Amino acid sequence: MWDYSDTVKEHFFNPRNAGAVADSNAIGEVGSLSCGDALRLTLKVDPENETILDAGFQTFGCGSAIASSSALTEIIKGMTLDQALKVSNQDIADYLDGLPPEKMHCSVMGREALQSAVANYRGEVWSDDHEEGAMICKCFAVDEVLIEETIRANHLSSVEEVSNYTKAGGGCSACHEGIETILARVLKEQGRDFQPAASPAKAPERQRVAVGMPLMPKRAQTASPAEQPSTDAAAVATSATAPPASSASVAPPPGSAALAAASPAAATANQAEPSAKSRPKLSNLARIRRIEQTIESIRPNLQRDHGDIELIDVDGKNIFVKMVGACSGCQLAAVTLEGIQERICEDLGELVRVLPEQAMAVAQRA
Amino acid sequence: MNTDTMSSTSMSSDQPSTGIYLDNNATTMVAPEVVEAMLPYFSDQFGNASSMHQFGDRVGRAIKTARQQVQALLGAELDSEIVFTSCGTESDSTAILSALKAQPERREIITTVVEHPAVLSLCEHLEKDGYTVHRLEVDGQGRLDLARYQSLLSDQVAIVSVMWANNETGTLFPVEQMAEMAREAGVMFHTDAVQAVGKLTIDLKTTAIDMLSLSGHKLHAPKGIGVLYLRRGTRFRPLLRGGHQERGRRAGTENSASIVALGKACELAQAHLETERTQVAALRDRLEQGILEVVPNSFVTGDPSNRLPNTSNIAFEFIEGEAILLLLNKLGIAASSGSACTSGSLEPSHVMRAMGIPFTAAHGTTRFSLSRYTTAEEIERVIEAVPPVVAQLRKLSPYWDQDRPATEGQGHQAGFQPAYA
Numbered sequence: 001m002w003d004y005s006d007t008v009k010e011h012f013f014n015p016r017n018a019g020a021v022a023d024s025n026a027i028g029e030v031g032s033l034s035c036g037d038a039l040r041l042t043l044k045v046d047p048e049n050e051t052i053l054d055a056g057f058q059t060f061g062c063g064s065a066i067a068s069s070s071a072l073t074e075i076i077k078g079m080t081l082d083q084a085l086k087v088s089n090q091d092i093a094d095y096l097d098g099l100p101p102e103k104m105h106c107s108v109m110g111r112e113a114l115q116s117a118v119a120n121y122r123g124e125v126w127s128d129d130h131e132e133g134a135m136i137c138k139c140f141a142v143d144e145v146l147i148e149e150t151i152r153a154n155h156l157s158s159v160e161e162v163s164n165y166t167k168a169g170g171g172c173s174a175c176h177e178g179i180e181t182i183l184a185r186v187l188k189e190q191g192r193d194f195q196p197a198a199s200p201a202k203a204p205e206r207q208r209v210a211v212g213m214p215l216m217p218k219r220a221q222t223a224s225p226a227e228q229p230s231t232d233a234a235a236v237a238t239s240a241t242a243p244p245a246s247s248a249s250v251a252p253p254p255g256s257a258a259l260a261a262a263s264p265a266a267a268t269a270n271q272a273e274p275s276a277k278s279r280p281k282l283s284n285l286a287r288i289r290r291i292e293q294t295i296e297s298i299r300p301n302l303q304r305d306h307g308d309i310e311l312i313d314v315d316g317k318n319i320f321v322k323m324v325g326a327c328s329g330c331q332l333a334a335v336t337l338e339g340i341q342e343r344i345c346e347d348l349g350e351l352v353r354v355l356p357e358q359a360m361a362v363a364q365r366a
Numbered sequence: 367m368n369t370d371t372m373s374s375t376s377m378s379s380d381q382p383s384t385g386i387y388l389d390n391n392a393t394t395m396v397a398p399e400v401v402e403a404m405l406p407y408f409s410d411q412f413g414n415a416s417s418m419h420q421f422g423d424r425v426g427r428a429i430k431t432a433r434q435q436v437q438a439l440l441g442a443e444l445d446s447e448i449v450f451t452s453c454g455t456e457s458d459s460t461a462i463l464s465a466l467k468a469q470p471e472r473r474e475i476i477t478t479v480v481e482h483p484a485v486l487s488l489c490e491h492l493e494k495d496g497y498t499v500h501r502l503e504v505d506g507q508g509r510l511d512l513a514r515y516q517s518l519l520s521d522q523v524a525i526v527s528v529m530w531a532n533n534e535t536g537t538l539f540p541v542e543q544m545a546e547m548a549r550e551a552g553v554m555f556h557t558d559a560v561q562a563v564g565k566l567t568i569d570l571k572t573t574a575i576d577m578l579s580l581s582g583h584k585l586h587a588p589k590g591i592g593v594l595y596l597r598r599g600t601r602f603r604p605l606l607r608g609g610h611q612e613r614g615r616r617a618g619t620e621n622s623a624s625i626v627a628l629g630k631a632c633e634l635a636q637a638h639l640e641t642e643r644t645q646v647a648a649l650r651d652r653l654e655q656g657i658l659e660v661v662p663n664s665f666v667t668g669d670p671s672n673r674l675p676n677t678s679n680i681a682f683e684f685i686e687g688e689a690i691l692l693l694l695n696k697l698g699i700a701a702s703s704g705s706a707c708t709s710g711s712l713e714p715s716h717v718m719r720a721m722g723i724p725f726t727a728a729h730g731t732t733r734f735s736l737s738r739y740t741t742a743e744e745i746e747r748v749i750e751a752v753p754p755v756v757a758q759l760r761k762l763s764p765y766w767d768q769d770r771p772a773t774e775g776q777g778h779q780a781g782f783q784p785a786y787a
């Protein structure tokens with residue numbers, strides 16, 4: 001049921017550096033209470049230059065915990081301790097050609113074991129301040145503790161804001177009920193009421209949809225419903241690509257009339273062909289430039305997740321792009337594309353389709 | 367949260383085309399006779415049972431036969447007590463929500479901590495709506511305290527919902543006795559018998575059970591068909607309203623092919639009840655004995671003296687279940703685990719935690735669930751395959767030192783004490 005990469009399988013079935021290093025001089029022992037995994041990392045460090053001569057692991061855990069441990073030892077052998085400390089859990093996951101989101105904590109454990117071992121070598125005491133809670137958002141591997149802390153630190157009050165800050169809920173939206181529950185609890189502690197229909201504190205002029213569809217708060221619409229094609233999936237996908245630290249990219253342009261699509265009628269209207277009469281028609285060149293600008297503004301978000309996107313061609317209403325890096329082959333690529341499509345539609349004021357380059361041949365035949 | 371039963375892990379690309387399937391508590395193969403029986407209802411017999419013509423009439427008759435076949439397996443007094451649903455979960459939800467709706471003045475529910483998520487998640491949700499949920503705890507072998515149960519029964523309780531057999535350990539609850547106690551107290555009793563039907567002799571007419579859920583795909587019928595047994599006279603409010611199907615108790619055009627299939631599967635199950643009790647149980651015991659004999663630090667969880675004939679849940683200490691399943695799968699053996707990592711949740715099985723199994727063992731629990739199709743030869747192959755798999759993983763485990771747990775060892779492994787996040 002887990003979609004493990006071939007590299008993960010290879011490292012699980014044939015782990016490298018399994019067992020303790022015989023004459024080790026650094027030991028790191030860590031465990032994760034929440035999932036019950038545990039790892040002992042033993043290192044042989046050259047006292048002259050702090051180079052890791054040998055590394056061995058012993059792991060109590062699942063397939064990806066064992067594979068992550070194996071990968072970690074391969075990565076750090078030959079590094080100095082300072083270099084090794086810079087190895088992130090994302091590096092471990094990348095080495096394994098990715099881990100399922102729910103399994104990312106396995107790579108975190110590897111990094112912690114390394115920190116613990118280095119502390120042990122240097123005669124320091126390492127204590128773990130990392131708290132792990134129940135996984136809420138499976139699309140982006142965001143746990144309860146992170147969501148709770150982010151709500152508190154930033155005084156968030158809506159699911160949409162939580163998605164903007166943590167990405168949680170920005171994918172399939174199945175966890176929105178869970179996020180609402182956390183919001184309700186935290187807000188109650190602060191003496192506030194959670195109102196699914198309420199406007200977020202920082203942007204009181206924005207309205208949102210909640211009445212009758214509390215699990216699918218749609219972000220505020222920036223154009224008239226007839227102009228703006230929008231699906232729930234696209235709406236949340238845009239939130240997903242927004243930088244966590246700033247909600248600017250999803251906030252409506254200043255001064256635009258906020259409009260809540262609160263009724264089913266409005267939702268239906270959203271799917272209607274746009275009239276585009278309220279905006280001047282762009283020249284071809286201006287239109288392509290604008291598409292480029294929009295894609296440029298999205299790229300940093302994708303790059304942060306080790307992905308990227310390139311504009312390949314614009315053919316009438318069809319915009320062809322190439323998904324690169326982690327985006328290529330990503331299960332959520334379709335969602336990402338929908339999100340990008342919605343941004344471009346919004347910026348151009350017309351209905352376009354964003355398609356992967358593989359669709360070019362098909363589209364041209366059609 | 368563990369879904370369906372316990373989750374199974376597979377890496378399809380590595381899987382041999384023929385394997386040894388010991389995950390029958392998750393789902394079962396559809397019996398060839400069942401496939402044969404249902405096929406005409408996808409083609410020639412396409413009618414709507416409600417229609418006033420021969421096309422509908424033939425389907426209507428077939429559904430009636432199926433209803434009687436289910437009735438016979440459950441030992442129900444009347445065939446009208448059988449309501450076809452889409453699955454066990456729907457049956458559970460229908461039963462519990464009906465009891466609450468029909469008795470609005472009663473605001474309490476009694477259930478257990480080891481129920482299937484179909485009941486547990488619903489109860490959690492109802493709690494948020496202001497209902498009080500009493501969850502009976504279990505002891506180290508997964509048994510209930512009936513005195514505690516008795517003390518909770520009152521006229522505030524709308525329904526008791528207790529599983530007949532636990533999906534992870536196979537442990538049986540004394541539901542017949544508990545139903546009598548509920549009746550004495552004037553409380554409705556529902557049992558999720560998804561794992562028990564077809565494996566145990568059930569005779570509902572001699573019990574005080576008011577409602578019972580079963581699921582087709584656990585007894586060699588296809589997925590997408592279930593039954594709610596509803597004792598005549600039990601106050602009822604439907605979950606789905608609409609047409610008059612199932613006497614207005616479950617609206618929606620009948621899933622005729624699957625209903626016919628379930629009927630046939632029930633007939634076959636009844637014919638094989640003795641096989642389950644003798645042959646399947648003997649194979650299960652052989653498997654258990656064969657493994658426990660050779661693998662140190664392993665033990666059976668649940669109540670071995672009182673459980674389903676097909677289920678064995680073995681805890682292998684100091685290793686983790688998903689890793690076990692992946693290695694077994696490579697050898698073509700399909701089982702399942704109570705480990706956190708197979709389910710996508712971060713916590714080990716709620717059943718193992720409820721029984722107080724330490725996490726170093728709970729994570730290594732592996733469930734083997736047999737069926738009447740399991741052969742002695744397959745069991746011998748599994749007995750041979752398991753010990754090296756366990757040994758291979760223990761070699762990687764920091765809790766294990768050569769041939770014994772690290773805590774008992776003298777070497778550098780002694781007392782592995784990780785810093786916990």
